[in-house]
Amino acid sequence: MAEYKLQTPLSDEDVSKLKAGDIVYLSGTLYTARDAAHKRLVDLILNGEPLPFDLQGAVIYYVGPTPPKPGEVIGSAGPTTSYRMDSYAPILIEHGLKGMIGKGKRNQDVKEACKKHKAVYFGAVGGAGALLAKRIKDAKVIAYPELGPEAVREIVVEDFPVVVVNDIYGNDLYEEGRKLWAKQ
């Protein structure tokens, strides 16, 4: 279990050193998107149209924050459950996505895509929305404002704490952690 500080966008070299269970502090730009935005992004790719942000080396954060109070950069902003994005993630990974941040299990297709195209799935602590929001220094909606909390935002983070769940070698922290501690 190692600890790294990484700057986005992520390179192949960055993700190659990461193993399931490593703690990573991310700094730089992340993009937020949930189900509805994913559907639109994938439709754009399938129609050969440009995306609202550059996917090369990008990290997407699965989050639908609470509305900010006056003067706040962002409201509470913890991860949402990732499996709802499973059907969209492989095509984004194929087109350059290097990291995803969420919580909960991914399906085999996503894990395979992570191996094949060198991408990682990070887990953030679900329900730690107030703490994680403190690491977000700037946020602006860059696409689909009509989706409200589900709009695509460009956010700037500093030392955003995540744990590697699925690495490019096929390891899965949820499976391994559980095996290690199960008493049957």
Place this chain on the structure above:
Amino acid sequence: MRRVHYKDIVKAIRDTIIYSTTHLSEDMHKALQEALEKEESIVAKAVLEQLLENAEIAASEEKPLCQDTGLAIFFVKVGSDVQIEGGTLKEAIYEGTRRGYEEGYLRASTCDCFTRANLKDEVGYNLPPIIYFDLVEGDKIEIEFAAKGGGSENGSRATVLAPAQGKEGILNFVKQVVSDAGPNVCPPIVVGVGVGGSFDYAAVMSKHALFRDVGTPNPDPELDAFEKEIQEELNKLGIGAMGMGGTQTVLAVHIETYQPGRMCHIASLPVAVNIQCHSSRHAHITI
């Protein structure tokens, strides 16, 4: 007959919603601290520490503990000697919910289940709530409120077992549900189990069971022992905080049965499991 004004109910509900979504309940705070002391996995310990720190930040900044501020759920007991002036109780709960969520900068998370369009502009901000009314004696209104997030609801299940499956069947079902849910429901969790009644009511009871303070015993000694047995079995799964592996997955199991008599039909054994994530936002008010 005691008179209660609509406006007072609206205000009480608004305030409760804002307070409970930004302040972790005391029982959960204590349970998380105890879990941190008992946990052996370093990764899980780090998660629990983040959760306690999150609670501190949320309270001091009055920021929601979790961005999923849930569906608004109410269990309401209305005394027969209460008269409400200026509107109906149901309208007051709707208005209190709208104001609490909107003025508290909480997330509007209700949508049309087919089109998935947010209902904020059509039906109202995070409306409609889910309300269960009960009529009781007395001149008070008792309201239990929960902001119930989607993640832990998605991991919840209901079934009807054959009576012969008995306690073992119940234990196996609960174990299967918690095992399948794994990291998705934001462990450490409280597991509400509704047993008996009807198919639908078992689910209602499993949700209501989550209102009992963590750390308080079941008044039925047999069920209290069964709760502890189930908890021990579930913690053997090794899921741990946020599913990253550990010994502290389930903080408590709460069983509720249909009263009087722990009733169900002679042909069936309904069982429902409602999971409560660590971001337990529950409140109890008496008006």
